Amino acid sequence: MAEAKSQDAIALLKQDHRTVEELFAKFEKARGDGRKQELAEQICLELSVHAKIEEEIFYPACEGKVDEDLLKESYVEHDGAKLLIAEIMAGGPKADEYYDAKVTVLQEEIEHHVEEEEKRMEGLFAQARKADLDMDALGEQLAARKMELTEQFKTAGVPRPELSTMDEVSV
Numbered sequence: 001m002a003e004a005k006s007q008d009a010i011a012l013l014k015q016d017h018r019t020v021e022e023l024f025a026k027f028e029k030a031r032g033d034g035r036k037q038e039l040a041e042q043i044c045l046e047l048s049v050h051a052k053i054e055e056e057i058f059y060p061a062c063e064g065k066v067d068e069d070l071l072k073e074s075y076v077e078h079d080g081a082k083l084l085i086a087e088i089m090a091g092g093p094k095a096d097e098y099y100d101a102k103v104t105v106l107q108e109e110i111e112h113h114v115e116e117e118e119k120r121m122e123g124l125f126a127q128a129r130k131a132d133l134d135m136d137a138l139g140e141q142l143a144a145r146k147m148e149l150t151e152q153f154k155t156a157g158v159p160r161p162e163l164s165t166m167d168e169v170s171v
């Protein structure tokens with residue numbers, strides 16, 4: 001998919017959300033273990049890249065300019081999703097009887113998270129839009145990093161997600 005150079009940060013991130021929603025919809029309709037796994041892995045790749053570019057570039061730019069609690073919750077929601085992503089990537093529909101359930105719960109978590117980012121007026125993006133951020137410059141940075149990470153994850157595989165807000169505990 002070609003990235004339009006003029007895309008601002010919010011347009012780029014929203015487009016990522018739409019891409020993942022489409023993949024989840026395809027997963028819901030998919031039949032056959034192979035197809036399901038292929039779609040689930042694509043979802044994990046897209047989400048891993050998206051979470052990383054938000055955490056590396058967009059969220060830090062929002063620091064001090066948006067509601068602090070909302071921003072913190074965003075990081076924690078990412079970490080919650082990463083746990084399921086790691087589970088899904090480590091398993092498969094044959095070996096894991098909870099595979100489909102994990103993808104469905106990931107979908108629900110992401111739907112909630114996207115709502116928090118895109119909500120009119122008080123969502124993270126709406127707040128960021130009101131703040132004095134250079135969305136075009138941020139968009140360029142996000143696009144460049146996204147391309148780099150996508151390439152890297154496609155060749156070397158999606159790495160085990162790193163948690164930003166939780167201590168490494170074994171439960």
Ligand SMILES: [Fe+2]
Pocket residue numbers: 013017050054114117
């Ligand atoms: Fe997002």
Ligand SMILES: [Fe+2]
Pocket residue numbers: 051054074078113117
């Ligand atoms: Fe996010």
